[in-house]
Amino acid sequence: MEMAWWQRGIVYQVYPRSFQDTNGDGVGDLRGIAERLDYLVSLGVDAVWLSPIYPSPMADFGYDVADYCGIDPIFGTMADFDALVARAHGLGLKLILDFVPNHTSDQHPWFLDSSASRTSPHRDWYLWRDPAPDGGPPNNWLSNFGGLGWTLDERTGQYYYHSFLPQQPDLNWRNPAVRAAMADALRFWLNRGVDGFRVDVMWMMIKDDQFRDNPPNPDYTPGGSSHDRLIPLYTADRPEVHDVVAGLRRVLDEYPDRVMIGELYLPIDRLVTYYGPNLDGAQLPFNFQLLLSAWNAATIAAIIETYEAALPAGGWPNWVLGNHDRPRIASRIGAAQARVAAMLLLTLRGTPTIFYGEEIGMEDVPIPPAEVQDPAEKREPGRGLGRDPERTPMLWDGSSGHGFSTGTPWLRFGAQATDAARQAADPTSMLALYRELIALRRGSPALLHGRVAHVVADGDVLSYERHSDTQRLAIFLNLGETPRSIYTSAGKIILSTQGRGETLAGETTLGGSEAIVVEIRASDQP
Ligand code: GLC
Ligand code: CA
Numbered sequence: 001m002e003m004a005w006w007q008r009g010i011v012y013q014v015y016p017r018s019f020q021d022t023n024g025d026g027v028g029d030l031r032g033i034a035e036r037l038d039y040l041v042s043l044g045v046d047a048v049w050l051s052p053i054y055p056s057p058m059a060d061f062g063y064d065v066a067d068y069c070g071i072d073p074i075f076g077t078m079a080d081f082d083a084l085v086a087r088a089h090g091l092g093l094k095l096i097l098d099f100v101p102n103h104t105s106d107q108h109p110w111f112l113d114s115s116a117s118r119t120s121p122h123r124d125w126y127l128w129r130d131p132a133p134d135g136g137p138p139n140n141w142l143s144n145f146g147g148l149g150w151t152l153d154e155r156t157g158q159y160y161y162h163s164f165l166p167q168q169p170d171l172n173w174r175n176p177a178v179r180a181a182m183a184d185a186l187r188f189w190l191n192r193g194v195d196g197f198r199v200d201v202m203w204m205m206i207k208d209d210q211f212r213d214n215p216p217n218p219d220y221t222p223g224g225s226s227h228d229r230l231i232p233l234y235t236a237d238r239p240e241v242h243d244v245v246a247g248l249r250r251v252l253d254e255y256p257d258r259v260m261i262g263e264l265y266l267p268i269d270r271l272v273t274y275y276g277p278n279l280d281g282a283q284l285p286f287n288f289q290l291l292l293s294a295w296n297a298a299t300i301a302a303i304i305e306t307y308e309a310a311l312p313a314g315g316w317p318n319w320v321l322g323n324h325d326r327p328r329i330a331s332r333i334g335a336a337q338a339r340v341a342a343m344l345l346l347t348l349r350g351t352p353t354i355f356y357g358e359e360i361g362m363e364d365v366p367i368p369p370a371e372v373q374d375p376a377e378k379r380e381p382g383r384g385l386g387r388d389p390e391r392t393p394m395l396w397d398g399s400s401g402h403g404f405s406t407g408t409p410w411l412r413f414g415a416q417a418t419d420a421a422r423q424a425a426d427p428t429s430m431l432a433l434y435r436e437l438i439a440l441r442r443g444s445p446a447l448l449h450g451r452v453a454h455v456v457a458d459g460d461v462l463s464y465e466r467h468s469d470t471q472r473l474a475i476f477l478n479l480g481e482t483p484r485s486i487y488t489s490a491g492k493i494i495l496s497t498q499g500r501g502e503t504l505a506g507e508t509t510l511g512g513s514e515a516i517v518v519e520i521r522a523s524d525q526p
Helices: 030-035 035-043 077-091 109-114 176-193 241-252 268-275 297-310 329-331 335-346 377-378 420-424 430-442 445-449
Strands: 012-015 047-050 094-099 150-153 158-161 196-199 258-262 316-319 351-355 452-458 461-467 472-478 486-494 503-510 515-520
Touching: 030 035, 030 077, 077 094, 077 258, 077 420, 094 176, 094 258, 150 461, 176 241, 196 241, 241 258, 241 268, 268 297, 297 452, 297 461, 316 335, 329 335, 329 486, 335 351, 335 430, 335 472, 335 515, 420 430, 430 445, 430 486, 445 472, 503 515
Parallel strands: 012 047, 012 351, 047 094, 094 196, 196 258, 316 351
Antiparallel strands: 150 158, 452 461, 461 472, 472 515, 486 503, 486 515
């Protein structure tokens, strides 16, 4: 099967602030990322996705962009960026940038002009509305970070809409000038050799043109995000968004071999519409089912089957365990099960994305209130919405700055006694498991492109097979702590989370939290 690099490959997400600092200011930078590319090569990944590196006031740590065609000085210079692209490409790695099209920073020149007067050339680049008759906001739309989604601009007497912070005004994607300007921003980076984009909050890019009120959410339980009080019927997943997505895709398709990944928190039936009616949407609409689901065999089996069945013909799957917005997998399910999760991620069909630190089992780091950085936590404290815990610096080695920085890190290190250097020397470590799994996957036709068959949940044991024309693998994962007996066709364990490798025929015992890959003997293959 002819595969594109983004189908065959593995994506690794770097949160630039937290990966590698080279100048002692406690914040990771582009030179740091370039220095650590060898590590990523030795891990075996194929592409690096960088969270935003553009000039930004950092109200939302770079997801508030003040210039789509620059580099924030905290991360380095354009020369550093070009050097990073060259180094990555020299090592055979692809580089993917984060593109943040839904909103800009309120310090972006477009918004400064837009808010200067009602007749400014950029006025219609954002979503401005008159106050309601009582002077209040134009409708009931909320911010994803708590509170109202509308902020009154005293100077011009109108409200502007922001899906996130007031410092992140939403762009008006119905305006062709916005589309043209953003297409140019994409080309700016494509011309510099960037291999693709992860598109931020893809499903929110267009809002209802009649600005209708969102309906109340009958399932809302107080205590969580106040945004959940309403169903975002008119502010997200609007039909017109697909036209915008297709427009972005057309820009990428002006260049050979580029990929568009979409951030999409949607149920499976809605998610798959983002492949586009003619596969002219995102090539990889992020599948966050494993990031959100309960950790049990029945639920995960159902996810695998529902997702596989929902994919459009020719739509390529993908899987994710963690990112910079959600608790880390090792903290959600524990260290032993995180190994099982690694096996799941790397043996399912489709492109896996690894969040930095996942490969060493990094855990969330509790951040004391006085040290909180994340605006989501600051706006609605104590509700568990903060994202700092999963954004703490990478643990490279056992030195005082953990090999991350010689200065004071922007977020504290965890107390976790582990690091990449220590794990590299330990064949039983999580890092060793990731390397083995990735190496296995790279050389296995069944894992790379074989179909998924016989997905079964039997108590705590989840099992499935991967079949190519030449190879048949059976994968068994024990999502519980109790040993279970399983039955397999004759074959050999070629990888186990617990390091065993023996020949099997019929019944065997799967240890608690053990996962194995069995290669079925050729004579037993169909
Ligand atoms: C996405 C990003 C998140 C950011 C938000 C607003 O969800 O992943 O980090 O805060 O969009 O841009
Ligand atoms: Ca730095």
